[in-house]
Amino acid sequence: MPKVLIVDDTAFMRKLLRNILFSGGFDIVGEAENGKQAVELYKQHKPDLVTMDIVMPEMNGIEALKQIKSIDPQAKVVMCTAVGQEQMVKAAIKLGAKGYIIKPFQAPKVIEEVKKVLGLN
Template sequence: MKKVLIVDDAAFMRLTLKTILEKNGFEVIGEAENGAVGIEKYKELKPDLVTMDITMPEMDGIEALKEIKNIDPKSKVIMISAVGQEANVRKSIVLGAKSFIVKPFKNEHVIKTLTKILAV
């Protein structure tokens, strides 16, 4: 079972993602409400994949992505953020994000994207 860390400042979004993932055979091993907590949980839990929001208090997803890539260059991070963030999409991919999912998303799209990234 693939282990996933969910990083998003919105509790309802973490719950939504957790529900979708667990129904489809993923194990959610941790959640974080901002990038700083996400980095600590990444180091502690060593997930197979991270879903990362971009706009969060304290430390945003772009900064957290950079830090996680410094810690583990092989890390698999998928950015999940709202529409209208094209510049952030490009920046995330350049910094090493494996993919980008736009909110609001379709459940099937999330599962398909995560499955594809984990297969690589």
């Protein structure tokens, strides 16, 4: 079962992603509500994939992505963003994010994108 770390500052969005990914056969190894926690949990769990919100308090998703990539250049991170934040997504892709999903999202599309990034399709 591929291990996933969910990063989002809203509990609701974390629960939604947990529900979708768990139903899709993924093991949720942790949830973080900001970039700082995400980096710590990444070191701890070494997940196969991270879903990363962009706008978060303390440390945003872009900075967290940079730090995770410096710890593990092979890290697979999918950015999770709202319509209108595509410029930030572009920056994230340049920094090594492997894909992105735009809120609101549908479960099958999320699973499809995550599997694509993990090379499971």
